[in-house]
Amino acid sequence: MKKKTELSIETTEMARVLKALGHPVRLYIIQKLSKMNACCYSGDLVDEIPVGRSTLSQHLKELKFAGLIQGEVEPPYIKYCLNKGNWEEARKMFNELFTENEQL
């Protein structure tokens, strides 16, 4: 078959999530939020991660855009937490990726 199908929305969407996770700084943040089941502040992170404030802010923005985290304004801080719903979605996608089955 010489179909040249478009790649499915599901694959494209999952790749987007994987891409968002595919940077050490962003993965570190997600690991922290996931493992500790906690939230954190940009100011905490900047002391732990070897990157400047504005750069960190960019990464947070990307994670937010990918739907993996959400920010709650708590002046003068912003509290970042996992987006639980989307995180659960991601977990399911990953599970499926690692589960063999006959159809595609």
Place this chain on the structure above:
Amino acid sequence: MKKKTELSIETTEMARVLKALGHPVRLYIIQKLSKMNACCYSGDLVDEIPVGRSTLSQHLKELKFAGLIQGEVEPPYIKYCLNKGNWEEARKMFNELFTENEQL
């Protein structure tokens, strides 16, 4: 603490794998190999994926570099299969990422 620790090797390495998966074409290939528990040829893929031969070749190279697949020369073809060992490693890493626990 104003430590600015280096990010761990584990996090950096896992980010590398995620990054390799974070492109629709590469993810499609891995999905196919994983779900069908099969191998495939570049020539098959080029008919299914909307991308040129040389571009596809580049993506295969990246997946190989990331350790996710391996190519077996079968002239005039090259048979690409999942690198089972590393794939299992990845599965474990992902599982851990989605598992809450207190320490970091």
Place this chain on the structure above:
DNA sequence: ATATCATTTCGTTATTTTGCGAAATAAAGA
């Protein structure tokens, strides 16, 4: 030796990503 076949490498171009510091914002305190 030459032609064919699947695939890769090369050279190039366009786009995206990463990172930084300076300036902007937004809220609260003096």
Place this chain on the structure above:
DNA sequence: TCTTTATTTCGCAAAATAACGAAATGATAT
């Protein structure tokens, strides 16, 4: 009002990525 504090946005430069077609490779068949 003028600071201070936490964070983001802006503007920029450097590096990485993605994509392509043309040329190269390596193996086989004529």
